[in-house]
Amino acid sequence: MLLQINDITAGYGESNVLHKINIQVDKGEIVSLIGSNGVGKTTTLRCIMGIIRPKTGSIIFDGKNVNKFSSHKIASAGISYSPEGRELFGNLSVYENLRIGGYLIQNYKDMKNRLEWVYELFPKLYERKNQIASSLSGGEQQMLAIARAIMPSPKLILLDEPSLGLAPIIVDHIFEKILEINQSGTPILLVEQNSDLALEVSKHSYIMEKGQIRLEGDSKELLKNDYIKNTYLGVA
Amino acid sequence: MGLYLLQQIVNSLIYGSVIGFLAIGYTMIYGILGLINFAHGEIFMIGAFTCYILVTFYQFPFFAGVMGAVLASVVTGLLLYYLVYRPCIRNKAPIVAVFIASFGASLGLRYLFMMIFGDQGRAFPAPAYLRGMHMVGQIVFSKRDLVMFVVTIVVMLIITYLIKYTKVGMAMRAVSYNIKIAEVMGVNTNRIIVTTFIIGSALAGVSAIQYGLNFGIVQPSMGFTPGLEGFIGAVIGGIGNVPGAMIGGFIVGIGEILFVAFLPSHLSALRPIFVWGLLFLILFLKPTGLFRPNVKYEGTWGE
Numbered sequence: 029m030l031l032q033i034n035d036i037t038a039g040y041g042e043s044n045v046l047h048k049i050n051i052q053v054d055k056g057e058i059v060s061l062i063g064s065n066g067v068g069k070t071t072t073l074r075c076i077m078g079i080i081r082p083k084t085g086s087i088i089f090d091g092k093n094v095n096k097f098s099s100h101k102i103a104s105a106g107i108s109y110s111p112e113g114r115e116l117f118g119n120l121s122v123y124e125n126l127r128i129g130g131y132l133i134q135n136y137k138d139m140k141n142r143l144e145w146v147y148e149l150f151p152k153l154y155e156r157k158n159q160i161a162s163s164l165s166g167g168e169q170q171m172l173a174i175a176r177a178i179m180p181s182p183k184l185i186l187l188d189e190p191s192l193g194l195a196p197i198i199v200d201h202i203f204e205k206i207l208e209i210n211q212s213g214t215p216i217l218l219v220e221q222n223s224d225l226a227l228e229v230s231k232h233s234y235i236m237e238k239g240q241i242r243l244e245g246d247s248k249e250l251l252k253n254d255y256i257k258n259t260y261l262g263v264a
Numbered sequence: 265m266g267l268y269l270l271q272q273i274v275n276s277l278i279y280g281s282v283i284g285f286l287a288i289g290y291t292m293i294y295g296i297l298g299l300i301n302f303a304h305g306e307i308f309m310i311g312a313f314t315c316y317i318l319v320t321f322y323q324f325p326f327f328a329g330v331m332g333a334v335l336a337s338v339v340t341g342l343l344l345y346y347l348v349y350r351p352c353i354r355n356k357a358p359i360v361a362v363f364i365a366s367f368g369a370s371l372g373l374r375y376l377f378m379m380i381f382g383d384q385g386r387a388f389p390a391p392a393y394l395r396g397m398h399m400v401g402q403i404v405f406s407k408r409d410l411v412m413f414v415v416t417i418v419v420m421l422i423i424t425y426l427i428k429y430t431k432v433g434m435a436m437r438a439v440s441y442n443i444k445i446a447e448v449m450g451v452n453t454n455r456i457i458v459t460t461f462i463i464g465s466a467l468a469g470v471s472a473i474q475y476g477l478n479f480g481i482v483q484p485s486m487g488f489t490p491g492l493e494g495f496i497g498a499v500i501g502g503i504g505n506v507p508g509a510m511i512g513g514f515i516v517g518i519g520e521i522l523f524v525a526f527l528p529s530h531l532s533a534l535r536p537i538f539v540w541g542l543l544f545l546i547l548f549l550k551p552t553g554l555f556r557p558n559v560k561y562e563g564t565w566g567e
Contacts, residue, residue: 103449
């Protein structure tokens with residue numbers, strides 16, 4: 029098992045957002061975490077990245093307990109993160125954003141190779157490599173956020189709401205790229221409100237409600253589940 | 265009149281550079297930590313004093329004094345970070361507390377030096393090879409100013425290269441824009457903060473030498489006015505924007521000297537009006553500064 033989240037409880041200040049969450053991600057697969065606004069999906073990712081600390085439970089990544097790691101140590105353990113709302117370095121150019129994404133690559137040549145691959149995947153970013161990030165369109169910004177996350181050749185990518193605020197046609201394009209990245213061998217933990225899409229691309233899914241995992245299972249099976257059909261599908 | 269103006273500009277260039285280098289320190293530290301390092305003026309003062317002590321008391325060669333000044337400024341900056349700012353950040357102190365701590369550090373250092381040395385001005389040592397004048401047409405250039413101007417250009421080029429093209433420089437700008445996300449990308453943000461303090465403080469040391477050579481004196485309260493003016497230069501240049509801070513510093517430093525130069529001599533005490541007027545105008549017309557700030561403005565401060 030690549031990532032194992034065991035019984036974590038976490039929150040901000042006194043109040044808890046997550047209550048004993050268990051999530052597992054295996055090598056090679058896309059796992060989606062689905063739920064409506066405010067149920068704790070982003071908080072889960074923040075816990076994994078060490079931005080907030082779980083109060084109980086453990087997070088095991090690649091055989092290591094990363095609970096107490098600082099964020100940059102977690103990044104160097106091999107988890108990369110494309111945060112909600114993209115959070116690009118708005119004043120840095122596209123190229124510089126990618127360089128920071130690949131900050132952990134020690135060797136200049138490796139960085140060059142990786143950059144080439146990323147530009148091949150997202151030709152739009154190559155066209156705009158010297159433009160500052162805040163001048164990009166929403167779709168391009170999302171591409172850059174994903175591109176920045178894949179720069180260090182991570183062992184696992186956390187994607188937070190890549191479809192947020194984008195036109196359907198651009199969402200489709202971005203999900204094609206996400207699948208392409210996964211097919212190149214990188215597992216992804218995908219957080220989405222767009223449940224149709226998330227269930228379609230992922231192998232395994234977790235449905236989150238009020239800070240707890242309500243349901244989990246094979247995505248194909250969940251697509252047929254009545255409760256899911258009535259509550260989540262066709263509304264997004 | 266034209267000649268007079270030209271001569272005044274030549275005379276004010278070094279003061280512009282003094283303020284510019286201080287402004288860079290403010291802007292870098294504010295950009296990264298979101299705090300105003302009020303003790304930056306004292307980092308500057310300690311640099312100047314170190315050179316004075318080494319050269320005047322211990323007869324070190326001037327160049328060794330310069331190196332000592334830069335080193336002392338860097339050590340002071342790092343001590344301030346580790347003893348004052350880092351504990352504040354660690355304990356999630358509210359911004360007001362950090363503000364007061366910063367002010368306290370500034371006053372503490374200044375009065376410590378006053379206790380030891382008294383606040384009368386002391387002659388800053390200038391080596392013989394920096395004395396003398398050159399005439400170009402009818403404009404007088406002192407040898408000292410020429411050398412310092414070359415130093416300014418070289419240091420500026422190094423800093424620009426560092427910030428713009430190196431990996432550390434990129435990381436510094438990224439941390440300045442969004443420290444949390446930079447950390448998540450694998451940037452060791454504490455190391456970047458320390459690097460920033462080192463560079464900012466070293467520049468204050470260079471600035472202190474220029475100040476000493478330009479005015480010929482050192483005294484414990486010498487950091488106060490240039491410190492404030494450096495801060496204003498940083499605001500004018502757009503917080504977090506390093507070239508902007510240098511330009512902002514030049515605007516303040518040169519503008520101030522020209523302002524006084526064209527005022528009747530009995531009104532020269534009005535000198536601070538220029539600086540504060542400039543700050544007022546900038547905050548009134550374009551509060552983010554003349555150039556693009558390199559910080560992300562969010563609803564809350566210091567979160």
